[in-house]
Amino acid sequence: MPIPASWSGKLLSVLRFVAGLSFLQHGLSKFFGIPPFPYPLNPLLYAAGTIELVGGALLVIGLFTRPVAFIASGMCAVGYFIAHFPNGFFPAVNGGEAILLYSFIFLYLAAAGGGTWSADAATAKKA
Numbered sequence: 001m002p003i004p005a006s007w008s009g010k011l012l013s014v015l016r017f018v019a020g021l022s023f024l025q026h027g028l029s030k031f032f033g034i035p036p037f038p039y040p041l042n043p044l045l046y047a048a049g050t051i052e053l054v055g056g057a058l059l060v061i062g063l064f065t066r067p068v069a070f071i072a073s074g075m076c077a078v079g080y081f082i083a084h085f086p087n088g089f090f091p092a093v094n095g096g097e098a099i100l101l102y103s104f105i106f107l108y109l110a111a112a113g114g115g116t117w118s119a120d121a122a123t124a125k126k127a
Helices: 005-032 044-062 065-087 097-112 117-127
Strands: none
Touching: 005 044, 005 065, 005 097, 044 065, 065 097
């Protein structure tokens, strides 16, 4: 039995929340060592960490979802081509599956918005 279409806004919110929490974890790792980040930070990693930390937090609450997700998607695409693609064409081989999925999940969120359970939706209802 398929999931009713009436659940789509709620499940979009769940996708946004889980992806945002997972993305936030990468920023926490870079800046606070939770979990420890194994590489020294350079300016590119500081920029990525800032987008992960701030963007992840905003995605968790669903605030400014579309622009934040668009920026996060672009950052992930750049990260994939800088860090993973040089190691091989196939994401399963070059270790880039996760960042590739993040990029497309965030691209979808940039188009679809934050869903029913988001600060964006709550703000829209008040306006």
